[in-house]
Amino acid sequence: MANVLVFIDQPGEALKKSSLELLTAGRALGETAVALNGDVHPAVAAAFAEYGVTAIFQPVAANLDDYLVAPKAAYLAAAATAAGATTVLLDNSPEGKEIAARLGIKLSAGVITDVVAVDADGTAHKSVLAGSYTTAAKATTPVSVLTLKANSITPEPAPAATVPETSAVEVADDGTAAAARITSREQKVASGRPDLTDARIVVAGGRGLDGDFGPVEELADALGAAVGASRAATDAGWISHDAQVGQTGKTVSPQLYISAGISGAIQQKAGMQTAKVIVAINKDADSPVFEIADFGIVGDLFDVLPQATAEIKKRKG
Amino acid sequence: MKIVVLVKHVPDAQFDRHLNGEGYTTDRDESILSELDEYALEAALQLAEARGGAKAGNQVIALSMGPAGAVNAVKKSLQMGATEGVHLTDSALAGSDAAATSLALAAAVRHLGAVDLVLTGMASTDGETSLVPAQLAERLGLPQVTFASSLTVDGGRLTARRDADTYSETVEAALPAVVSVTDQINEPRYPNFKGIIAAKRKSITTLSLAEIGVDPAQVGHAGSWTTVTAAAERPPRTAGTIITDEGDAGIKLVDFLAAQKLL
Numbered sequence: 322m323a324n325v326l327v328f329i330d331q332p333g334e335a336l337k338k339s340s341l342e343l344l345t346a347g348r349a350l351g352e353t354a355v356a357l358n359g360d361v362h363p364a365v366a367a368a369f370a371e372y373g374v375t376a377i378f379q380p381v382a383a384n385l386d387d388y389l390v391a392p393k394a395a396y397l398a399a400a401a402t403a404a405g406a407t408t409v410l411l412d413n414s415p416e417g418k419e420i421a422a423r424l425g426i427k428l429s430a431g432v433i434t435d436v437v438a439v440d441a442d443g444t445a446h447k448s449v450l451a452g453s454y455t456t457a458a459k460a461t462t463p464v465s466v467l468t469l470k471a472n473s474i475t476p477e478p479a480p481a482a483t484v485p486e487t488s489a490v491e492v493a494d495d496g497t498a499a500a501a502r503i504t505s506r507e508q509k510v511a512s513g514r515p516d517l518t519d520a521r522i523v524v525a526g527g528r529g530l531d532g533d534f535g536p537v538e539e540l541a542d543a544l545g546a547a548v549g550a551s552r553a554a555t556d557a558g559w560i561s562h563d564a565q566v567g568q569t570g571k572t573v574s575p576q577l578y579i580s581a582g583i584s585g586a587i588q589q590k591a592g593m594q595t596a597k598v599i600v601a602i603n604k605d606a607d608s609p610v611f612e613i614a615d616f617g618i619v620g621d622l623f624d625v626l627p628q629a630t631a632e633i634k635k636r637k638g
Numbered sequence: 639m640k641i642v643v644l645v646k647h648v649p650d651a652q653f654d655r656h657l658n659g660e661g662y663t664t665d666r667d668e669s670i671l672s673e674l675d676e677y678a679l680e681a682a683l684q685l686a687e688a689r690g691g692a693k694a695g696n697q698v699i700a701l702s703m704g705p706a707g708a709v710n711a712v713k714k715s716l717q718m719g720a721t722e723g724v725h726l727t728d729s730a731l732a733g734s735d736a737a738a739t740s741l742a743l744a745a746a747v748r749h750l751g752a753v754d755l756v757l758t759g760m761a762s763t764d765g766e767t768s769l770v771p772a773q774l775a776e777r778l779g780l781p782q783v784t785f786a787s788s789l790t791v792d793g794g795r796l797t798a799r800r801d802a803d804t805y806s807e808t809v810e811a812a813l814p815a816v817v818s819v820t821d822q823i824n825e826p827r828y829p830n831f832k833g834i835i836a837a838k839r840k841s842i843t844t845l846s847l848a849e850i851g852v853d854p855a856q857v858g859h860a861g862s863w864t865t866v867t868a869a870a871e872r873p874p875r876t877a878g879t880i881i882t883d884e885g886d887a888g889i890k891l892v893d894f895l896a897a898q899k900l901l
Contacts, residue, residue: 324683352644379682381857389781389782389783389784389809390699390772390782390784391776391781391782394776398768412668414666414840415768415784415785415802418768418769418772419752419768419769419772419782419784421769422736422768422769422770422771422772422773422776423772423773423775423782425737425769425773425863426737426740426773426776426777427776429652429863430863431735431737431862431863431864432736432737432767432769432863432864433864434767434768434769435767436765440710443762444867448872449657449765449766449869450655450656450657450664450764451651451655451766452872453654453655453871453872454657454869454870454871454872455870455872456657456662456866456868456869456870456871457866457867457868457869458864458865458866458867459864459865460863460864461862461863461864461865462863465864495771499775499780499781500780500781500811501781501782501783501798501808501809501810501811502809502811502816503689503807503808503809504797504808504809504810505807505808506805506808507806507807508804508805508806509803509804509805509806511804514881516803517803522900544901553878554659562801562822563803567674569674569763577895577900577901579897591651594875595872597802598898598900599875600891600894600895602887602891605869606880606882611877611880612875612877613874613875613876613877614877614878614880615878615879616878616891616894617877617879617881618881618882618887618890619881619883620882620883620887621883624883624885624887624888625887625888626888627888628886628887628888628889629888629889629891629892630888631888632888632889632892633892633895633901636892636896636901637901
């Protein structure tokens with residue numbers, strides 16, 4: 322069996338769903354160890370045992386979080402060597418991809434990002450060119466580094482629980498010497514809505530909202546959805562840039578994507594065409610978004626959205 | 639300051655894009671300067687201008703790796719205001735993955751002598767892996783600052799702001815460094831008539847792998863550490879039911895969601 326190393330950064334009090342997905346994917350490839358950065362809360366330790374983790378590595382250096390990625394990559398390279406790992410799995414966040422990038426060079430390992438499924442032989446599946454192709458790719462090197470998109474697989478505990486052993490890993494100094502230092506960090510106010518990239522449902526608004534995101538936000542809250550936006554809406558300052566879906570924003574592949582007041586220019590389509598079901602509401606019957614919508618409504622979103630929101634609330638009681 | 643900006647010639651996302659041939663490489667007809675690289679170039683031009691521009695010895699070198707057509711990305715960069723252009727081209731480079739690309743680009747950057755800053759876009763708009771800036775930094779042994787939404791340089795240090803979904807942070811690094819910038823950092827200028835005329839007088843250096851000391855076996859399909867084993871075009875989405883609101887479209891929408899078990 323291959324040895325798989327899963328990187329989990331600052332799990333806090335409980336493992337995130339995306340971490341459980343990594344552990345599940347890892348187990349399909351071989352014996353799974355975890356390279357952890359941060360403390361092991363009892364619930365996290367229990368999850369590791371439940372998900373069949375055989376070994377846990379922790380860094381000797383405690384200040385990895387003071388720097389951008391370089392020391393984390395140095396730590397992970399040391400842990401991969403200690404674990405004898407032939408596959409390293411990370412989450413597909415921007416930081417996960419960057420650690421993977423530097424780790425790939427350190428280990429002379431092929432890196433594949435945006436992975437949605439992995440076969441037992443290490444073949445990784447992903448979408449490219451904004452969802453217009455699906456491809457299978459494989460590392461040609463002895464070690465491979467994969468970053469797995471959230472919501473790609475269903476987390477499943479191991480058939481039998483394990484008792485993982487914990488060991489410490491020294492982090493080489495060169496990791497921090499060539500690193501950028503984080504000098505301040507401000508938390509943003511939490512919206513209480515799901516993360517856009519991980520959300521099961523996304524309600525997105527565009528130019529047609531004319532500055533008023535209220536109807537979109539109310540429908541999103543009735544559905545437990547994340548709020549997205551077109552570039553026109555974020556550039557106009559109607560909503561934070563974090564909400565932008567599309568070529569230069571976030572790519573989402575939810576179960577349901579509701580597009581309101583967005584014409585569906587190609588950059589917008591690029592961000593959401595892997596959504597399972599697309600609903601579009603737009604005044605202009607000629608909008609390109611109707612070419613790809615499973616259900617399209619030609620109408621005024623200021624009538625349609627509030628009516629739908631009220632109806633959902635009524636049916637949900 | 640001597641700034642190198644990586645500029646990529648990518649298929650225009652306004653059109654359908656295709657993978658071709660044995661290695662499933664991207665079809666590069668109808669290619670343009672990657673939109674996201676324009677922000678990196680603008681950031682470089684602003685840093686250079688703030689220090690007195692080319693007259694004061696500031697250099698903004700646009701570097702592109704790619705086949706013959708990639709020189710167009712360099713030309714556009716010169717029209718926007720880059721002081722010189724470098725086109726790394728060699729048939730052995732075709733099919734390079736991020737690891738092979740970063741190896742060739744690292745050798746090209748070293749070939750250009752001491753550089754203060756390497757600026758890139760946040761990702762290419764074709765491969766979209768966003769691996770190359772970090773791999774280039776690792777190969778050059780430099781700090782990387784990625785996804786910068788603002789950038790200042792003072793003496794030998796840079797300060798950048800980065801915005802994530804749940805936090806914003808400020809980072810500092812010593813120069814030289816590799817920095818990737820987001821589309822929030824600035825508003826890229828359009829080439830004006832003067833810039834287009836001036837670009838004709840600027841030099842573009844063409845480099846081959848031999849000139850930068852890279853063995854052809856280290857790059858291209860042969861030197862890549864990943865290989866694409868299969869590719870299939872996703873069937874185009876087809877339009878479903880389209881209705882015109884007659885006062886009850888919101889209810890019909892909820893009926894549709896209920897039928898799809900999405901409520």
